[in-house]
Amino acid sequence: MKRLTTGSIGIVQGSRVLFSDYADGGVMWTGQGDRESRHVISFKEPFTAPPAVMVGISMWDTDHAHNARADLSAEKITAKGFHLVFRTWGDTRVARIRADWTAIGPVRDEDDWDVV
Numbered sequence: 001m002k003r004l005t006t007g008s009i010g011i012v013q014g015s016r017v018l019f020s021d022y023a024d025g026g027v028m029w030t031g032q033g034d035r036e037s038r039h040v041i042s043f044k045e046p047f048t049a050p051p052a053v054m055v056g057i058s059m060w061d062t063d064h065a066h067n068a069r070a071d072l073s074a075e076k077i078t079a080k081g082f083h084l085v086f087r088t089w090g091d092t093r094v095a096r097i098r099a100d101w102t103a104i105g106p107v108r109d110e111d112d113w114d115v116v
Contacts, residue, residue: 051105
């Protein structure tokens with residue numbers, strides 16, 4: 001369990017089209033085997049510690065003649081951002097995908113002050 005000991009909690013959300021490989025014959029549409037699409041997401045304002053990040057597929061377009069295999073995750077989470085990663089494998093053909101994400105974590109409060 002991630003415990004937040006601060007009185008100020010920030011929530012930020014976003015949405016990202018990860019690729020549209022059907023348009024240009026990209027590897028997610030034409031390839032076979034293990035494939036990955038990785039995107040760096042930067043928060044407009046940093047958290048004071050790495051937040052909890054939740055990701056989900058909000059749109060995907062796949063070839064109906066093949067199995068739909070997908071793995072979507074948040075990796076390398078820091079106070080400043082994370083990597084949004086989509087993976088597929090086998091003969092899956094993904095034309096395009098959009099992923100939504102939410103980050104929840106501690107943020108600085110205007111009443112916070114540092115003692116030096």
